[in-house]
Amino acid sequence: MMRRETVTKPQETSGGINGINMEIEECTKRLELLYDIAEKTNSISEVSKLLEEVLTITQRALRASASSLCLVDWKKRLLYVQSAGGIAADKLKQMRLDLNSGIVGWVANHRTPLIINDVPRDKRFNRDIDRATGFTTKSILTAPVVRRRKAIGVIEVLNKNDGSAFNDRDLRVLTRLASTEAIVLLVSIVATAITNIERSQIVLDGYKSAIEGLVRATDARDLYSLGHSQRVKKYALLAAGSLSFSSEELQAIECGALLHDIGKISVYESILRKPDALTAEELYVIHKHPKRGADILGVIPSMEKAREIVLHHHERYDGKGYPEGLKGNDIPIGARLVAVADAFDTMTTDHSYRRALSAAEAMHELIEGECTQFCPVATKALIDALIKKPDPPPKVVTTTELKLPAF
Numbered sequence: 001m002m003r004r005e006t007v008t009k010p011q012e013t014s015g016g017i018n019g020i021n022m023e024i025e026e027c028t029k030r031l032e033l034l035y036d037i038a039e040k041t042n043s044i045s046e047v048s049k050l051l052e053e054v055l056t057i058t059q060r061a062l063r064a065s066a067s068s069l070c071l072v073d074w075k076k077r078l079l080y081v082q083s084a085g086g087i088a089a090d091k092l093k094q095m096r097l098d099l100n101s102g103i104v105g106w107v108a109n110h111r112t113p114l115i116i117n118d119v120p121r122d123k124r125f126n127r128d129i130d131r132a133t134g135f136t137t138k139s140i141l142t143a144p145v146v147r148r149r150k151a152i153g154v155i156e157v158l159n160k161n162d163g164s165a166f167n168d169r170d171l172r173v174l175t176r177l178a179s180t181e182a183i184v185l186l187v188s189i190v191a192t193a194i195t196n197i198e199r200s201q202i203v204l205d206g207y208k209s210a211i212e213g214l215v216r217a218t219d220a221r222d223l224y225s226l227g228h229s230q231r232v233k234k235y236a237l238l239a240a241g242s243l244s245f246s247s248e249e250l251q252a253i254e255c256g257a258l259l260h261d262i263g264k265i266s267v268y269e270s271i272l273r274k275p276d277a278l279t280a281e282e283l284y285v286i287h288k289h290p291k292r293g294a295d296i297l298g299v300i301p302s303m304e305k306a307r308e309i310v311l312h313h314h315e316r317y318d319g320k321g322y323p324e325g326l327k328g329n330d331i332p333i334g335a336r337l338v339a340v341a342d343a344f345d346t347m348t349t350d351h352s353y354r355r356a357l358s359a360a361e362a363m364h365e366l367i368e369g370e371c372t373q374f375c376p377v378a379t380k381a382l383i384d385a386l387i388k389k390p391d392p393p394p395k396v397v398t399t400t401e402l403k404l405p406a407f
Helices: 014-040 044-061 089-093 102-110 127-133 168-179 181-195 199-219 228-240 247-258 262-266 280-286 289-297 301-312 333-347 359-368 376-388
Strands: 064-073 078-086 096-098 114-116 140-147 150-160
Touching (some): 044 064, 044 168, 064 089, 064 102, 064 181, 078 089, 078 102, 078 150, 089 127, 096 102, 102 114, 114 168, 140 168, 150 168, 247 333, 262 289, 301 333, 333 359, 333 376, 359 376
Antiparallel strands (some): 064 078, 078 096, 140 150
16 A cells, blocks of 8 residues: 655755756647647648648748649549649649559658659659659658558658759658648648548547657656557446446546656655665655656647546545645545555556565555545456456566566
């Protein structure tokens, strides 16, 4: 069971804190950018305008004379020029290209960026495009926009303004742009319009993809927590299934459980990976992570309920938890469920300082903590669900089975 600790505020070095704050700021900006894009994309025309702006900025940054964004239609095996910049932009926007030919088609099929500084000599070059537009392509820099291991678009910039060659730095800039969640989300929305798939699902997928990436990055900082957030989400939803929640409330519980430890991105790895007992100063740092996580989610109004779960998942039913010392039913029910799910997964996972408990042992510990550390309703919901669940009992995770996630 978790004990109430008296902690003192540590002396924090400015360099270390600055580095942590930069990580939090970057994490926050990624979520804020996705929310900002979702807010602005009320119509396909607005998405197209955003893409035009991105393309213009990219062309200017790389000092190129032309640019385009092509969308991939795999069913029709065609490339649609969605956005274009430069002297041939108007003619390019009217074009439909064969996905099986040309440099852009090759990039889409192989999901591989290219830098070609002598285009006319490249066998993949489709000269018909230059003939149709009156543009002379000399050099090209192009990168795929990939979603779920399939190219959904291709970004290209053409001909340096000063006649010089594109270089590896230019390629890194374009490749990084094409792989950002924001661009993938925008291109997905427009590409979806072509195939008539629901836009809302694409936006949701974009959020989930970005959030799960952040969770993997956070979990990976502590070798004993790999996969922890995903398992807590599974247990929390399992318990919630035996209670009466709306679909919106279940979605908040899912997000809150998945993101409950996102604030640990602000905690030094030396603390997260320490095999011995933590000092009072180190506990003080750890106890700040719910508030840090809530601050990160605070930029997204639509995640307010998930934010409350993140903020309060370390409160105790007897009021001796943190950060606000809430008691009983004053603690949001989603946070009470996540607290039980979090404790169960922690107890059934092998750690450097103790062996993992069996599922039965962990359930007994949860019952022992009813009305003190844990909410009795949340405890009963998880235990009943685990007992009734037809699947095999939860697997104990050992240190030998831990692997770094793929990014």
